[in-house]
Amino acid sequence: MFGKVRQFLDLPNSHKLIFTKISLIVPLVELGIKTFGFKRTFNLLKRFTKKTKKPVANPTLIINRHRNFLYLYSKQFPFFGKCLAQSLTLWVLLQNKSINTDLRFGMKKENNKFLAHAWLEYDGKPLATEEEQKENYLSFNESILTKIAK
Numbered sequence: 001m002f003g004k005v006r007q008f009l010d011l012p013n014s015h016k017l018i019f020t021k022i023s024l025i026v027p028l029v030e031l032g033i034k035t036f037g038f039k040r041t042f043n044l045l046k047r048f049t050k051k052t053k054k055p056v057a058n059p060t061l062i063i064n065r066h067r068n069f070l071y072l073y074s075k076q077f078p079f080f081g082k083c084l085a086q087s088l089t090l091w092v093l094l095q096n097k098s099i100n101t102d103l104r105f106g107m108k109k110e111n112n113k114f115l116a117h118a119w120l121e122y123d124g125k126p127l128a129t130e131e132e133q134k135e136n137y138l139s140f141n142e143s144i145l146t147k148i149a150k
Contacts (some may be wrong), residue, residue, distance in 0.1 A: 004076075018093070019069045025089040026073065026081035033085060045088060049095040059099045059122070066093050067127050084118040090127065091120055101127065106137025 008016065032041035056062060070090055074081070081089070087103055094101050101120040108115050117137045120127045 015065070015069070018066060019073065021093060022066075022070055022073045022089060023077070025092065026070075026077075026085050029088050030081045030085035033088075038084070042088065045092050049092055054098075056098055059097075062097050063094065063099060063122055063127060066090055082118075087118045087120050094120075094122075102143035104139050104143060106139040108137050 008019070011019070029041060029045070032044065036044075067090065070086055074086060091101055091103060099122065101122045104119050104121055104126070106117050106119075108117075115137075121143075
């Protein structure tokens with residue numbers, strides 16, 4: 001336990017801030033989805049996005065950093081925030097860095113049960129960890145965010 005705290009304290013302040021934002025936003029988004037539904041929660045999140053005016057020099061670096069901290073969060077707190085809450089959290093954080101992503105929903109059948117999954121894509125590529133990429137979900141053709149904006 002103390003080793004993980006020490007690792008966190010040794011991080012640069014900018015990295016601590018990313019992890020702290022993720023740790024706060026994911027549970028709130030999960031609660032919002034369960035309480036108010038997806039659309040109302042998404043519309044509320046849109047109010048908290050503020051794009052920076054200057055273009056991002058290296059979006060891949062920022063995406064990977066945020067994605068990796070989200071992955072660490074999900075490993076430390078697996079019971080707080082399902083894939084949809086995590087994807088929306090990552091979407092908000094990247095929007096605030098002027099990085100546009102698409103939210104995707106997919107489904108698959110496994111052991112006679114339908115399973116659903118949500119993830120973000122950047123330039124048509126999923127922002128998923130190695131584990132998630134192994135699972136094949138049939139995706140809807142259009143980004144969910146495009147549908148909501150209509």
